[in-house]
Amino acid sequence: MLTVSGLHTHYGLSHVIQGIDLEARPGEVVGIFGRNGVGKTTLLKTVAGWVKPTAGAVRLGEQALSGLAPDRVAARGVGFVPEDRRIFPGLTVQENIELGLLQHKGASRREERAAVAEIHERFPRLAERRGQLGNTLSGGEQQMLAIARVLVGRPRVVLIDEPSEGLAPMIVAEIFGIIRELKAAGAIVLLVEQNVHEALSVSDRFYVVERGRIVLEGEADSDWARERLMKAIAV
Numbered sequence: 001m002l003t004v005s006g007l008h009t010h011y012g013l014s015h016v017i018q019g020i021d022l023e024a025r026p027g028e029v030v031g032i033f034g035r036n037g038v039g040k041t042t043l044l045k046t047v048a049g050w051v052k053p054t055a056g057a058v059r060l061g062e063q064a065l066s067g068l069a070p071d072r073v074a075a076r077g078v079g080f081v082p083e084d085r086r087i088f089p090g091l092t093v094q095e096n097i098e099l100g101l102l103q104h105k106g107a108s109r110r111e112e113r114a115a116v117a118e119i120h121e122r123f124p125r126l127a128e129r130r131g132q133l134g135n136t137l138s139g140g141e142q143q144m145l146a147i148a149r150v151l152v153g154r155p156r157v158v159l160i161d162e163p164s165e166g167l168a169p170m171i172v173a174e175i176f177g178i179i180r181e182l183k184a185a186g187a188i189v190l191l192v193e194q195n196v197h198e199a200l201s202v203s204d205r206f207y208v209v210e211r212g213r214i215v216l217e218g219e220a221d222s223d224w225a226r227e228r229l230m231k232a233i234a235v
Contacts, residue, residue: 103153140171
């Protein structure tokens with residue numbers, strides 16, 4: 001189980017995350033909702049080690065993650081797909097994917113080849129473009145590449161920040177299909193997404209963040225909880 005307890009995060013004097021508690025279990029997609037600027041992305045970055053918390057704890061099972069460097073968090077099985085994708089412009093699609101193998105330290109060359117082959121099978125469009133520079137892909141293909149680069153490391157936890165933003169409906173459907181596959185495979189998924197209806201279709205539970213705090217949580221299949229969710233995030 002992924003457990004976040006009493007988490008606080010600051011950017012300088014700005015108190016962005018103010019005592020968040022949440023949990024997510026294997027085989028569960030947990031939606032994180034809220035208006036822009038309330039701390040959702042900072043929450044994911046803190047879990048991933050990109051930002052250090054000022055108080056509180058993040059644990060994966062018995063392993064403490066809070067305060068670790070991003071590469072050490074990744075090595076413990078946490079993959080992060082950021083909103084801006086961070087495709088390396090001077091590297092090919094294949095090279096971008098292979099960078100994700102650094103998450104899986106200690107794997108044999110045979111295991112690495114098998115992991116890349118699995119990615120090629122799951123993302124045939126990327127396999128066709130493996131020699132193409134990553135930054136020359138379409139927006140949807142770059143999002144697929146960002147996800148593939150994380151999944152090649154076979155993480156137990158996947159943090160995904162706004163995966164559908166600016167993408168065509170067909171690509172969005174593919175991305176949410178991948179999230180469903182992760183869920184079926186037993187991964188823990190924390191999903192930040194503005195497309196609430198699409199996100200709820202794959203989520204088991206959700207949390208609503210407001211001013212750095214959890215103000216609502218509920219079951220995704222509860223009509224009552226959904227109604228409260230939509231009121232909470234209405235502008």
